[in-house]
Amino acid sequence: MSVNGKPKFAMYWAASCGGCEIAVLNIHEKILDVDANFEVVFWPVAMDAKYKDVEAMPDEAITLTLFNGGIRNTENEAMAHLMRRKSKILVAFGSCACAGCIPGLANLSTREQIFEAVYEGVSTDNPTGIRPDFQWAAPEGNLHIPEFYPVLKTLDQVVAVDYYMPGCPPESHQIGAVVDLVIQALQGKATLPPTGSVIGAGTSTVCDECPRIRNVKTIQHFTRIQQLAAIDPNLCLLEQGIPCNGPATRSGCGALCPRAGAQCIGCYGSSDGTLDFGARLMTAFASVIEGKEPAEIERVLDTLPDPVGQFYRFSLAHSMLRAAPVVLEEEEQYATHHH
Amino acid sequence: MNDTFEPVIIGFTCNWCSYRAADLAGTARVKYPPNIRLIRLMCSGRLDPTFVLKALTSGADGVLITGCHPGECHYLEQNYKTLRRYLMLRRVLTQMGIEPERIKLVWASAAEGVKLAQEITDMVEQIRALGPFKSRYPLPLNPPEVAHVQPTAERGTA
Ligand code: SF4
Ligand code: SF4
Ligand code: SF4
Numbered sequence: 001m002s003v004n005g006k007p008k009f010a011m012y013w014a015a016s017c018g019g020c021e022i023a024v025l026n027i028h029e030k031i032l033d034v035d036a037n038f039e040v041v042f043w044p045v046a047m048d049a050k051y052k053d054v055e056a057m058p059d060e061a062i063t064l065t066l067f068n069g070g071i072r073n074t075e076n077e078a079m080a081h082l083m084r085r086k087s088k089i090l091v092a093f094g095s096c097a098c099a100g101c102i103p104g105l106a107n108l109s110t111r112e113q114i115f116e117a118v119y120e121g122v123s124t125d126n127p128t129g130i131r132p133d134f135q136w137a138a139p140e141g142n143l144h145i146p147e148f149y150p151v152l153k154t155l156d157q158v159v160a161v162d163y164y165m166p167g168c169p170p171e172s173h174q175i176g177a178v179v180d181l182v183i184q185a186l187q188g189k190a191t192l193p194p195t196g197s198v199i200g201a202g203t204s205t206v207c208d209e210c211p212r213i214r215n216v217k218t219i220q221h222f223t224r225i226q227q228l229a230a231i232d233p234n235l236c237l238l239e240q241g242i243p244c245n246g247p248a249t250r251s252g253c254g255a256l257c258p259r260a261g262a263q264c265i266g267c268y269g270s271s272d273g274t275l276d277f278g279a280r281l282m283t284a285f286a287s288v289i290e291g292k293e294p295a296e297i298e299r300v301l302d303t304l305p306d307p308v309g310q311f312y313r314f315s316l317a318h319s320m321l322r323a324a325p326v327v328l329e330e331e332e333q334y335a336t337h338h339h
Numbered sequence: 340m341n342d343t344f345e346p347v348i349i350g351f352t353c354n355w356c357s358y359r360a361a362d363l364a365g366t367a368r369v370k371y372p373p374n375i376r377l378i379r380l381m382c383s384g385r386l387d388p389t390f391v392l393k394a395l396t397s398g399a400d401g402v403l404i405t406g407c408h409p410g411e412c413h414y415l416e417q418n419y420k421t422l423r424r425y426l427m428l429r430r431v432l433t434q435m436g437i438e439p440e441r442i443k444l445v446w447a448s449a450a451e452g453v454k455l456a457q458e459i460t461d462m463v464e465q466i467r468a469l470g471p472f473k474s475r476y477p478l479p480l481n482p483p484e485v486a487h488v489q490p491t492a493e494r495g496t497a
């Protein structure tokens with residue numbers, strides 16, 4: 001297959017927004033290093049290639065695959081298995097592949113609720129309520145479109161993953177550093193970290209990278225950032241009542257958002273040693289919330305109207321609960337029907 | 340709900356109060372149902388919400404959190420943090436569509452063996468009425484071990 005003997009590179013998107021692809025292109029002149037050191041064999045967003053081309057490759061023919069997006073349907077899952085088989089190094093690239101990200105928040109809703117919102121929601125003009133059919137007997141033969149799963153899964157919930165690269169999307173300088181590392185490793189000048197490692201990020205928290213001052217001040221209510229007339233430029237946002245997810249979020253971005261005056265919403269996922277992002281964040285928030293009486297505390301919590309969205313914005317699909325039990329029940333039924 | 344259903348409840352206790360209360364209930368032969376498995380922490384403030392989620396996703400039908408009465412925590416104010424975590428967890432569970440009654444917070448001093456036994460008995464009945472919490476957490480949090488060969492220059496260019 002190889003025309004020039006270079007190691008092969010692939011990038012694939014499953015249930016994703018395209019931002020991760022842009023982030024890779026955004027590594028500027030480093031993209032030339034990718035081109036100089038790799039033969040790009042499959043990258044639907046950037047080049048024309050067919051699934052059958054990948055299928056025809058020998059197993060492990062691709063040295064490095066960056067896989068972004070979650071597993072939402074049959075096509076995503078089939079591609080996850082295919083890319084796993086064909087790749088030596090499979091990287092869960094970006095928050096969607098690592099932890100479910102925003103698409104994972106759909107794990108709060110059943111398929112019916114999702115379809116209702118999508119095909120009959122306020123922004124949709126669909127008077128006859130048309131819904132997709134996953135199979136259709138057309139005169140020319142049976143047509144199939146990928147079947148929508150009840151639950152969004154992360155990449156490592158369907159195949160083994162070598163590395164995790166968090167971020168929504170991963171920061172360009174971090175992508176550049178990982179590309180460098182892989183190239184060095186291919187040349188025998190560096191060794192790759194152990195399988196299962198998080199790469200292109202730090203090990204501690206965004207708070208550790210954040211220059212804002214903390215005064216161990218407690219707060220009486222949370223405020224949406226856009227409702228504040230002014231934000232103190234030097235003080236910790238959480239202590240100003242803005243629900244900042246920095247205490248639970250993995251470092252690596254350089255505390256981009258709090259530096260720019262916006263709260264960290266947690267896109268780099270859990271820091272080292274944390275099993276459940278939301279649990280870690282609840283622990284952190286418990287230390288800053290004021291109140292010793294249940295009613296007093298409840299009043300503070302009333303100002304966080306979407307607790308799951310706050311505590312699991314990027315991590316629900318990879319949390320311990322994963323999805324609403326009613327959604328998991330659907331998944332179980334789906335699995336028994338299809339296996 | 341189900342005649343044969345015996346709820347499994349994980350109970351987190353504080354070394355200085357509720358653990359002793361449970362002990363006292365035992366030595367005083369106060370009866371409480373065997374459905375609860377007690378785990379001792381040094382203080383209720385050690386209760387990480389991860390423990391509760393881990394219990395629920397590992398087969399528990401309910402989780403009881405106990406600690407010293409407000410103002411009596413041996414580490415000053417840790418039990419207030421526990422209270423806040425508990426109230427946050429309830430909200431998360433509710434939004435996920437899980438009955439918040441599956442978790443319960445009880446303050447019990449070392450002398451309150453009878454009270455604790457009664458709270459345990461009540462909780463077992465409440466969870467029995469709710470039915471089992473079907474844990475569907477078969478997926479690994481961490482990827483399965485893979486014997487993947489790390490690329491070397493030779494492999495990479497092979
Ligand atoms: S991680 Fe963020 S940028 Fe990447 S595909 Fe998902 S939503 Fe888009
Ligand atoms: S909570 Fe947010 S603003 Fe405060 S130190 Fe941490 S990252 Fe910075
Ligand atoms: S500050 Fe938080 S939300 Fe912003 S880029 Fe960093 S990890 Fe993501």
Ligand code: FES
Pocket residue numbers: 353354355356381382383384405406407411412413414417418
């Ligand atoms: S010592 Fe008992 S709750 Fe802190």
